[in-house]
Amino acid sequence: MSRKANPRESVGMNGLRCDDEGPIWLQIRRAISAMITSGAWTPGMRIPSEIELTRHFGVSRMTTNRAIQSLAREGHLERHRRIGTIVASRAQERPAFEIWDVREIIERSGERYSYQLLEQLIVPEDDPRRDLFNVRRETSLLWLRCLHLSDDIPFQLEERLVNVDAAPEILRMSLDQTPPGPWLVNNVPWSQAEHTISALPAATREADALDLNVGASCLVVERRTWNGEIPVTLVKLWHPGSRYRLKGQFEPVR
Amino acid sequence: MSRKANPRESVGMNGLRCDDEGPIWLQIRRAISAMITSGAWTPGMRIPSEIELTRHFGVSRMTTNRAIQSLAREGHLERHRRIGTIVASRAQERPAFEIWDVREIIERSGERYSYQLLEQLIVPEDDPRRDLFNVRRETSLLWLRCLHLSDDIPFQLEERLVNVDAAPEILRMSLDQTPPGPWLVNNVPWSQAEHTISALPAATREADALDLNVGASCLVVERRTWNGEIPVTLVKLWHPGSRYRLKGQFEPVR
DNA sequence: CTTCGCTAATTGTATAGACAATTGTTTCCT
DNA sequence: AGGAAACAATTGTCTATACAATTAGCGAAG
Numbered sequence: 349m350s351r352k353a354n355p356r357e358s359v360g361m362n363g364l365r366c367d368d369e370g371p372i373w374l375q376i377r378r379a380i381s382a383m384i385t386s387g388a389w390t391p392g393m394r395i396p397s398e399i400e401l402t403r404h405f406g407v408s409r410m411t412t413n414r415a416i417q418s419l420a421r422e423g424h425l426e427r428h429r430r431i432g433t434i435v436a437s438r439a440q441e442r443p444a445f446e447i448w449d450v451r452e453i454i455e456r457s458g459e460r461y462s463y464q465l466l467e468q469l470i471v472p473e474d475d476p477r478r479d480l481f482n483v484r485r486e487t488s489l490l491w492l493r494c495l496h497l498s499d500d501i502p503f504q505l506e507e508r509l510v511n512v513d514a515a516p517e518i519l520r521m522s523l524d525q526t527p528p529g530p531w532l533v534n535n536v537p538w539s540q541a542e543h544t545i546s547a548l549p550a551a552t553r554e555a556d557a558l559d560l561n562v563g564a565s566c567l568v569v570e571r572r573t574w575n576g577e578i579p580v581t582l583v584k585l586w587h588p589g590s591r592y593r594l595k596g597q598f599e600p601v602r
Numbered sequence: 603m604s605r606k607a608n609p610r611e612s613v614g615m616n617g618l619r620c621d622d623e624g625p626i627w628l629q630i631r632r633a634i635s636a637m638i639t640s641g642a643w644t645p646g647m648r649i650p651s652e653i654e655l656t657r658h659f660g661v662s663r664m665t666t667n668r669a670i671q672s673l674a675r676e677g678h679l680e681r682h683r684r685i686g687t688i689v690a691s692r693a694q695e696r697p698a699f700e701i702w703d704v705r706e707i708i709e710r711s712g713e714r715y716s717y718q719l720l721e722q723l724i725v726p727e728d729d730p731r732r733d734l735f736n737v738r739r740e741t742s743l744l745w746l747r748c749l750h751l752s753d754d755i756p757f758q759l760e761e762r763l764v765n766v767d768a769a770p771e772i773l774r775m776s777l778d779q780t781p782p783g784p785w786l787v788n789n790v791p792w793s794q795a796e797h798t799i800s801a802l803p804a805a806t807r808e809a810d811a812l813d814l815n816v817g818a819s820c821l822v823v824e825r826r827t828w829n830g831e832i833p834v835t836l837v838k839l840w841h842p843g844s845r846y847r848l849k850g851q852f853e854p855v856r
Numbered sequence: 857c858t859t860c861g862c863t864a865a866t867t868g869t870a871t872a873g874a875c876a877a878t879t880g881t882t883t884c885c886t
Numbered sequence: 887a888g889g890a891a892a893c894a895a896t897t898g899t900c901t902a903t904a905c906a907a908t909t910a911g912c913g914a915a916g
Contacts, residue, residue, distance in 0.1 A: 371899060381713070397866060408901045413867080429867045429908040458631045458672075543797035625869060651896060662871045667897085683878040683897045 358394045359383075361404055376405055376415035384424060384439050391437040395425070398433075449530055450496040450504050450585075459498045465524040466557065467493040471509070480509060481579045488512045490519070492528055495557055502558045505586040514580045529583070538573040538580050545569050550586070558588050612648045613637075615658055630659055630669040638678060638693050645691040649679070652687075703784055704750040704758050704839075713752045719778040720811060721747040725763070734763060735833045742766045744773070746782055749811055756812045759840040768834045783837070792827040792834050799823050801843060812842050819843045 364383060366375040383389040396404065401412045416433060419425045424439040454461040471477050471489040478489060490510040496503050508528060510518055515536040518528065548568045555562045567587040573580045618637060620629040637643040650658065655666045670687060673679045678693040708715040725731050725743040732743060744764040750757050762782060764772055769790040772782065802822045809816045823839040 373899080378713070399866080408903095410902085411900060413869095414899095417868090427867060430865055430910060431908090432866060458628060458635050539801065541797075541799040543795075543799075545795040545797075547793065627869080653896080662873095664872085665870060667899095668869090671898090681897060684880060684895055685878090686896060 359389045359396065361396055361400070363388055364404065366405065372405070372407055373411050373414040373418075376401070376407070376412060377418055380415065380419060381424070384435055387440075389435050391435045391439055394432050394434050449533075451527065451530070454496070454498045454503060460500070462497045462500060463527050464495045464497070465492070466495055467491070468523055470512075477509060480582055481511065483511060483513075483579060492523065493557070494523075494527060496527070502588070505554055505557045506583060507586070508581060508583040510581045511579050514575060514578050532581055536575075536580055538575045540574045542572045543569060548586075550588075554586050558586060560588050564588065613643045613650070615650055615654070617642055618658065620659065626659070626661055627665050627668040627672075630655070630661070630666060631672055634669065634673060635678070638689055641694075643689050645689045645693055648686045648688050703787075705781065705784070708750070708752045708757060714754070716751045716754065717781050718749045718751070719746070720749055721745070722777055724766075731763060734836055735765065737765060737767075737833060746777065747811070748777075748781060750781070756842070759808055759811045760837060761840070762835060762837040764835045765833050768829060768832050786835055790829075790834055792829045794828045796826045797823060802840075804840070804842075808840050812840060814842055 363386075364379050366372070366379055369375065380389075380395070383395075389395060395401075398409050398412045398416065401416075402409045405412065416425060416427070420427050420433070424436055425433050426436050427433045451461045451463075469491050471491050473485060477491060478485075481487075481489060483489070490512055492506070492508040492510065494506045494508075496506065506527075506529065510528070510532070512519065515532060517535065518532070521528070521531060546568055547565050549563045550558065550560050550566050552562055554560070554566065555564060558566070560566075569585040569587075570583070571585070572582045617640075618633055620626070620633055623629065634643075634649070637649075643649060652663050652666045652670065655670075656663045659666065670679060670681070674681050674687070678690055679687050680690050681687045705715045705717075723745050725745050727739060731745060732739075735741075735743060737743070744766055746760070746762040746764065748760045748762075750760065760781075760783065764782070764786070766773065769786060771789070772786070775782070775785060800822055801819050803817045804812065804814050804820050806816055808814070808820065809818060812820070814820075821841040821843050823841075824837070825839070826836045827834045
């Protein structure tokens with residue numbers, strides 16, 4: 349216990365204290381959370397094991413486990429058997445704006461997420477899609493269509509244009525395995541974003557992919573991001589409106 | 603067991619089946635989830651008690667409990683002691699777009715949410731703020747400023763303009779208790795929304811409220827919603843950029 | 857030196873049981 | 887009848903324990 353190979357920097361338990369509000373597992377959760385947000389425990393550090401915390405707080409392991417798992421499920425901690433629990437690199441981030449990560453939405457609902465790449469091409473010089481972006485003729489643009497499924501039922505169709513100059517590494521990604529959305533958010537810097545939410549009827553292309561009738565109303569989120577003046581990506585996300593009710597008093601345009 | 607006063611309509615367990623993937627508590631979770639999304643169990647119905655499910659699936663109560671609680675925490679079920687567990691009215695909704703509900707964000711992080719109303723007034727006829735909305739001179743607009751705190755530290759400043767014609771009941775709300783955001787989302791119909799995300803320096807008004815220096819950079823989300831042609835609300839949400847890192851490679855404009 | 861297999865540390869899941877808290881229902885006393 | 891007290895049903899939390907799964911590290915065998 350005293351001499352350790354120290355696979356990762358390990359934290360101590362100084363300052364780890366319960367308040368006295370509510371159930372003990374929430375107190376423990378808050379105590380750990382406080383260590384992270386205060387900066388005493390920084391991303392990458394290994395936190396005490398369940399056993400140590402169990403002793404520290406004088407509770408049973410299930411109680412510690414509940415506190416830690418609830419933090420882990422929300423992405424503040426990462427846990428690995430035999431390795432232990434480390435503070436996630438994004439633990440101090442707040443989802444002040446949640447970029448719609450379909451995968452997360454689906455998996456939070458306990459369903460199976462799957463993904464299909466439908467189309468991938470470099471937009472030709474005279475293609476009308478180029479007009480959506482205000483970029484020079486030489487700039488190469490990548491066009492993607494992919495489908496996100498929940499329990500093998502189409503949940504979201506993604507139609508995306510990417511400015512390759514702003515994100516050159518994207519050409520090296522195998523996009524038939526990895527959805528482009530999360531990768532872009534995490535790897536390509538951007539400074540400005542604009543979203544438009546509306547209800548639109550599905551055209552043939554969308555209806556086919558989503559397994560709907562042509563004209564069925566969909567909820568469409570359109571997002572554009574820039575880095576300074578440079579457009580980064582433009583994406584249209586189609587949700588079948590009939591299959592999933594939507595949060596809030598959203599009324600399709602008649 | 604056979605004759606019941608039936609305080610609420612109660613569901614049977616027909617069709618409630620486990621698949622065989624992953625841990626049993628997730629299987630049970632999916633089984634219940636499937637009953638809801640298939641429509642066999644509809645909002646307001648009382649689902650079988652933990653004991654009954656425990657017997658049905660042949661597991662221990664803690665296992666059932668874990669499945670149900672995880673659904674309840676996400677808003678698919680509502681639980682009350684002695685009453686039982688009912689399907690939440692919003693259970694079939696998908697958070698296809700999560701309207702930023704600060705309260706939810708804060709409470710999910712295990713912190714204490716609190717709220718202050720800073721300012722509330724009907725915008726005078728000649729006020730420049732009227733220009734933000736394209737409405738007739740007679741239309742009365744409500745101006746609100748409120749602060750959302752996490753563990754008593756300012757987390758988000760909300761500056762909002764509401765079209766009273768589109769949401770007349772808002773004048774009857776006691777907005778010093780209830781934040782206007784969630785109420786509007788749930789009670790006022792809208793068909794279109796537009797968001798802009800950017801990084802801006804705090805002016806005196808924002809710096810004061812958020813306890814920052816003037817000029818400190820903030821992440822600002824601006825949201826406008828319409829119902830058809832009619833503007834409903836316009837809100838600017840200020841987050842102190844220094845205190846909370848933000849998800850993704852967001853770079854403040856220099 | 858490399859590889860294979862063992863051991864130990866750590867988390868993941870499940871069980872059985874206990875008691876607390878909440879609140880509808882019933883019963884009983886006046 | 888009305889109100890108070892007891893009861894019952896249901897969820898909330900916690901404990902103690904057990905075994906499974908994962909994997910780093912170590913040591914033995916080749």
